[in-house]
Amino acid sequence: xxxxxxxxxxxxxxxxxxxxxxxxxxxxxxxxxxxxxxxxxxxxxxxxxxxxxxxxxxxxxxxxxxxxxxxxxxxxxxxxxxxxxxxxxxxxxxxxxxxxxxxxxxxxxxxxxxxxxxxxxxxxxxxxxxxxxxxxxxxxxxxxxxxxxxxxxxxxxxxxxxxxxxxx
Amino acid sequence: xxxxxxxxxxxxxxxxxxxxxxxxxxxxxxxxxxxxxxxxxxxxxxxxxxxxxxxxxxxxxxxxxxxxxxxxxxxxxxxxxxxxxxxxxxxxxxxxxxxxxxxxxxxxxxxxxxxxxxxxxxxxxxxxxxxxxxxxxxxxxxxxxxxxxxxxxxxxxxxxxxxxxxxx
DNA sequence: ATCGAATATGTTATATTATCACAACTTTGT
DNA sequence: ACAAAGTTGTGATAATATAACATATTCGAT
Numbered sequence: 001x002x003x004x005x006x007x008x009x010x011x012x013x014x015x016x017x018x019x020x021x022x023x024x025x026x027x028x029x030x031x032x033x034x035x036x037x038x039x040x041x042x043x044x045x046x047x048x049x050x051x052x053x054x055x056x057x058x059x060x061x062x063x064x065x066x067x068x069x070x071x072x073x074x075x076x077x078x079x080x081x082x083x084x085x086x087x088x089x090x091x092x093x094x095x096x097x098x099x100x101x102x103x104x105x106x107x108x109x110x111x112x113x114x115x116x117x118x119x120x121x122x123x124x125x126x127x128x129x130x131x132x133x134x135x136x137x138x139x140x141x142x143x144x145x146x147x148x149x150x151x152x153x154x155x156x157x158x159x160x161x162x163x164x165x166x167x168x
Numbered sequence: 169x170x171x172x173x174x175x176x177x178x179x180x181x182x183x184x185x186x187x188x189x190x191x192x193x194x195x196x197x198x199x200x201x202x203x204x205x206x207x208x209x210x211x212x213x214x215x216x217x218x219x220x221x222x223x224x225x226x227x228x229x230x231x232x233x234x235x236x237x238x239x240x241x242x243x244x245x246x247x248x249x250x251x252x253x254x255x256x257x258x259x260x261x262x263x264x265x266x267x268x269x270x271x272x273x274x275x276x277x278x279x280x281x282x283x284x285x286x287x288x289x290x291x292x293x294x295x296x297x298x299x300x301x302x303x304x305x306x307x308x309x310x311x312x313x314x315x316x317x318x319x320x321x322x323x324x325x326x327x328x329x330x331x332x333x334x335x336x
Numbered sequence: 337a338t339c340g341a342a343t344a345t346g347t348t349a350t351a352t353t354a355t356c357a358c359a360a361c362t363t364t365g366t
Numbered sequence: 367a368c369a370a371a372g373t374t375g376t377g378a379t380a381a382t383a384t385a386a387c388a389t390a391t392t393c394g395a396t
Contacts, residue, residue: 135281153314
């Protein structure tokens with residue numbers, strides 16, 4: 001059992017998640033039009049499923065949730081949609097979890113700090129310019145040419161550590 | 169085919185890799201003694217195999233290389249050894265590659281910047297204190313409690329980008 | 337409107353990565 | 367010598383991801 005359903009409940013209470021979803025989908029549609037790429041029904045559906053929460057979600061979980069809506073869905077169906085969404089910067093792949101999360105900064109610079117809570121599995125995305133600047137200069141010093149700069153931090157988020165305090 | 173064998177050749181030319189290996193193994197043995205944990209023959213052998221190069225190596229590659237030396241070797245044999253070596257901070261797991269690399273800073277603080285070359289697959293480890301400091305304060309600002317702070321950067325290393333220049 | 341190219345999807349099979357469960361063996365402390 | 371803890375052997379299987387090829391759809395040029 002995961003503690004996440006209850007933990008994410010208060011998170012949802014704190015913000016209007018329907019706005020998160022509609023903002024993300026609007027941005028996605030606009031970006032795809034501008035770029036001349038197809039946000040097909042499958043891709044849109046997968047994006048919606050990912051945005052159902054702020055928790056990282058696994059490919060086969062998405063497949064299970066997609067099947068009722070699309071009976072022919074197979075692993076490739078999901079992985080292709082995920083590949084597209086990642087290419088377009090609409091979602092992040094969390095390497096350390098083999099999981100996926102909607103991106104809050106689609107269309108902007110796409111190098112963020114991901115704070116991944118072990119307790120509620122929610123992921124907070126921060127642009128963290130100070131960190132990214134320090135990182136860039138460290139990389140330059142090494143003579144390295146970076147193609148991607150994702151940072152994944154695992155730990156306990158503010159909400160969950162407060163809860164633990166209260167209970168402890 | 170991988171371009172790595174030739175690329176890593178000049179890397180090896182640049183340093184005495186037998187020293188890398190013996191230093192790593194010495195440190196490992198000492199740390200395990202101090203900590204009262206067992207660096208068994210299997211674990212030591214896997215550590216040696218990982219240290220054969222500065223390239224990230226996959227679990228099943230290790231298994232293939234281990235089998236000639238240990239015919240009973242199975243996936244669990246390798247994964248158990250890897251789990252142990254990671255727990256003891258003797259190797260890093262590179263999440264974005266599902267691969268493993270020897271740690272240069274075993275026994276010291278264990279949060280580093282990993283620069284992973286797409287060309288030669290070598291991994292450079294840097295302690296990058298400026299980045300880590302900026303990261304810590306960003307994490308603090310978020311009210312997050314970090315348990316791990318690994319940063320994996322993919323790109324082209326200094327050596328390989330010079331080679332490309334020369335050839336291009 | 338229709339043709340061809342490019343793109344997207346359907347479908348089956350399989351590759352890759354990782355863990356579980358339980359028995360047997362080894363090491364350590366008493 | 368014995369028990370407890372730790373390690374390894376072994377077989378099965380779970381979880382994650384891709385390959386290959388056929389079919390269908392979309393889009394632009396004629």
